[in-house]
Amino acid sequence: MSANAPLPMGPHDRPIRLAEIPVLAVDAFRSAILGQVNAGGRIAALFGMAGESNRVRLYAVLMYLETAEIAVLAADVADEYPSLTPDCPQAHMFEREIAEQWGVIPRGHPWLKPIRFHPSYRAGHDAWSRAAGEAIVPGVTDFFRVEGPEVHEVAVGPIHAGVIEPGHFRFQCHGEKVFHLEISLGFQHRGIERAMVGGPDKRTLPLVESIAGDTSVGHATAYAQAVEALSGCRVPLRAQALRGVALELERLANHAGDLGALANDVGYLPTASFCGRLRGDFLNATALICGSRFGRCLIRPGGVLWDVEPDRAEQLLARLQAALDDVAGATKILWDSLSVQARFEDTGVVPAEVAQDLGLVGPAARACGVDRDVRRDFPTGIYRFALIPPSTWNTGDVFGRAYVRWLEIRRSGQFVLQQIKSLPGGPVRSKPPGPLLPEAMAVSFVEGWRGSICHVAVTDAAGKFARYKVVDPSFRNWIGLAMALRDQQISDFPLCNKSFNLSYCGHDL
Amino acid sequence: MFDVFRERRRQGKRTIGYPAEAPTLPDRYRGLPVLDDSRCPDGCKSCVESCPTDAIGRDSRGLALDMGRCLFCTDCLEACPEGAIRFTHDYRMATRNRSDLVVRSGVELALAEPLDARMRKLFGRSLKLRQVSAGGDNAEESDLNVLGTIVFDIGRFGIQFVASPRHADGLVITGPVAENMKSALLDAYESVPSPKLVIVVGASAISGGPFRGHPEVSDGTDRLLPIDLYIPGFPPHPMTILDGLLRLLGRLEGMPERIRAEEPPAPPPASGPDPLAPIVASTATVEGPPTSS
Incomplete structure (x- = not known):
């Protein structure tokens, strides 16, 4: 060809x-x-x-x-x-x-460096000619350097100041101004893709659910869809609706938490306090469905493990309506505060062309006006029947990334209420999926709260995974944070970082 | 400005009444597992074989479940038609010894004992902790962070997460200890002035969790550091973490030991026992149905 x-x-x-x-x-x-x-x-x-x-x-x-x-x-x-x-x-x-x-x-790759700092999967072949058994130390690699008088380098991490995952950041600064930020991760590498080979087995789902714990529902759904495609398993409509509810609850919890965290980083404590609590209210709504605040064990190939009975639906609706009203109140004072807007606007701008060229996804891309959302573009499950219009903004700054989250909270909130009010009848789980189609590939998309998740499952002649590729949205978006920091004050790094709120473990796998 | 005051008034007071009041947990919450091996048919190993992390075993003393490995999933419940394993609503699961995390039929869990008098004098009213995520998946980290919100308000107990290990009285470790984080974790431990505490949170940090056996991880902290408190879960509920910390500091002595579950919104299905429905632990006093959630 x-x-x-x-x-x-x-x-x-x-x-x-x-x-x-x-x-x-x-x-x-x-x-x-x-x-x-x-x-x-x-x-x-x-x-x-x-x-x-x-x-x-x-x-x-x-x-x-x-x-x-x-x-x-x-x-x-x-x-x-x-x-x-x-x-x-x-x-x-x-x-x-x-x-x-x-x-x-x-x-010809312009900047070919390790990303997770592990030995090659193919013995005897190493892109950096490292000997077999040679210690590979994370973060020890080439970094861009800016030279000259008054230029200095700031190195941060792997361990950071907060209760947060580890990663290494190097800033090339001139005074307070950042010329360049380089991000070196891999500290969280747990060998997930390698361990998926030979599956599915009893360990597979817990591994998928901990690719990124704050996206348990997103990754579990992506995995379930891949297995269902390869086994020809049909998911009951009621289960599809409940998966959509769980995925949007995950988005609501994290977006609400992020708005609180952004408020906290500019010292606006009322919204920080209110949203810290509201994030938990959405997590508790997920726990009302399945017992786990992170939706663990809810998604299974073939459907979901728990139903939402009418009484439980009533309880969910009442709690969610109250939480959504409280998020509206908590964020209204944020948008109305001039001192907050002065810090959010024009900070950490990513131009739309840069977002497009680098393939950014999720709220980080939509905040630049890049209108992409796999719930609409590559719909699966309930999203084939119920559209959530994507929310975009056009400034590409911290404000844009914050405001897109608020727009998404409103639309996801309406979607969840509507779905719970009109859950389709029928069972929530079909028969467990049969054997997987041998020597085949399934591609699965889910719009997680950080952006599109892509899983690719490849099976061998026995119908077991010969390869399982996970593309977490953070894998695509970390470079966006590096771009956002160019020509910014280094003191704005925490704010810019929070406006992306990317996953270290989702990247490191 | 008045809008902010109005909103503050509207949002109301949100800090839970714990420890004076019992916390409220969802009816499907999976807490402390209880075993009843009198229900096990001879030679049955269904639950043992179903467990993703091999947390369940059987020896001469009968069935045993290691909470240090347990992911609190439902695979064993689904595998066991006899109901020999049940998850209760009891959120209190933290222990001082690794071996105490092993649950057996009819044996009461040895919950964490308080620190000795000297350590309590040092840390009992002011405990500064440095959190290190060593391959954690951000679920444990999130539910540690949540302790700082107005809901749990961990500051009212004198506990605070600090930025530097040099300012800390101890480490809180999450994750299976990724090989790539091992030296940073050990450096952080060395940087904490003695006497110091080490608290491990979650199945991954205790035993490697779902990553156990991967060459990329150390299967948790046990072979690396002396541990003062184990908090099991995948991730543990914030209440399990808070209970463990307060127990360690002796702050729960004299407090009423109560747990309370939300009333299930619907009766269980009529056809036989529902293996996924939790029951309440027999070791705890159960309150009547809550008047509000």
């Missing part, structure tokens, strides 16, 4: 047999991806897996917003291939990941 031939596109929620995925020569693979990205396609995932005769098979999953279709293409590489990143910046982290996991060098 030539680079210009049309790619085989298909619906995003159907399994694809591996034999049907075109395997291109590397140059054709590269130009096909670039052609599609230039024509408006996006890279949903780009990853390697062990191929034949110690080669690595690269898979690219491309998504098309207009038709809600995806295309998957592949190429076999040995130890290097020409990098996509110089022509397609949104590939930059995927290519660093391929280099680290498989020891394949994307030749």
